[in-house]
Amino acid sequence: MIVHLNSFGGSMRVGLALGRRIRELGFSTQVGVKGVSSAGDDAGICESACVMLFAGGRFRLIQPDSVVGVHQFAAAGQATSEQAMADAQIFSAATVNFLRDMGVSTQLFSLMAATPASAMQALSVPDQIKLGLVNAGTEAPVWGIESEQGGLVLHGVQSTISSTVEIQLACTAQQEVAVAVMVEAGGKGDVRSVDLLVDGRTSAVALRQPVQMLGRTAKTDLLPRTAQLEGMQRARSIGVSLGYDGQRQSKYAIDVPAQAGALVAGFVELCHGTQMTRAVQR
Incomplete structure (x- = not known):
């Protein structure tokens, strides 16, 4: 309202x-x-x-x-x-x-x-x-590292007047970076395609499992390639582009300020390095 x-x-x-x-x-x-x-x-x-x-x-x-x-x-x-x-x-x-x-x-x-x-x-x-009196319908993103199932998860969330985008980066048992993106996408039909969205540019990405609809929220589980992870570490925004019936596309992204970018880069290095003592299973 x-x-x-x-x-x-x-x-x-x-x-x-x-x-x-x-x-x-x-x-x-x-x-x-x-x-x-x-x-x-x-x-x-x-x-x-x-x-x-x-x-x-x-x-x-x-x-x-x-x-x-x-x-x-x-x-x-x-x-x-x-x-x-x-x-x-x-x-x-x-x-x-x-x-x-x-x-x-x-x-x-x-x-x-x-x-x-x-x-x-x-x-x-x-x-x-x-x-900050006018925010043009967009709240500032909130980024942080949380503990989940004994491992670390990098979590970011940002809400706009029309939707909320939530992103999680977790390390798999194979020391790969898994990315989960949750967006409010209900009422737009079935999701037919998913692309990674980095700084407004889309690229094909591997899905770890089919898109899940949890009420009005679409949950996508991605496994970015090395080049895509490198782009994410330098990105100013990260998200997904969802394709619906009739070739309609909707883009959802979360802002990545400098401090959050450092968290992303550090998390990727941690996941690919030897410091990760216990992985979060995704």
Whole structure:
């Protein structure tokens, strides 16, 4: 579900609470007015406390020409100077913690604090992307090494607004690198073909077993060749291209940042070397 936002703001306390609730429910957010026809959505405005609702979205989108702005939060009109200062300290800490929990740069709070309540600091789309306020419907990938059945598995997962891609690298008893890729591919028909996808380029790859459909998830077990493994170690994205009935193709990939690339390269070396004391059977 996408929550469309078009607001000049309001209570900061309510904004923080609603932002957390939006994230708890797994909703996405978009600055813009939902269109009533096939023409699409219209531009909107999201300023002040509204930005906290925007940050609460799991996936955060913005309609072109929409306006996003921040400033200091204002104390209640009847507040004494001591109460206003106390409130400012509380809300400052709450806002910083909120942004950190939402995966948005706390630099956004610095921009808020530097802008008087009587003014408004507009944020360009590049600024919003840099701050992590807009993620264009894609979460950052999460990579890590886990222990499974007494062996090591390199695991990565990345979600977008339309699907989730999960990849696992494991070492076989023959010290080969087996790759399992799980994608949400339900409702598209039977999978007829699978290709390895590295940096957007496809190549034929050996299947260790037929594609399995687990509910709406397609699970592919691959055994890449040496040259393909070398490409994966330098890749910025890894995934699969699935072919369906009627020659339709869908591509699914996970981003490989530099740190994750080092993990991939190290895991391949570990699997092919002598340090692997116990293999995970695949």
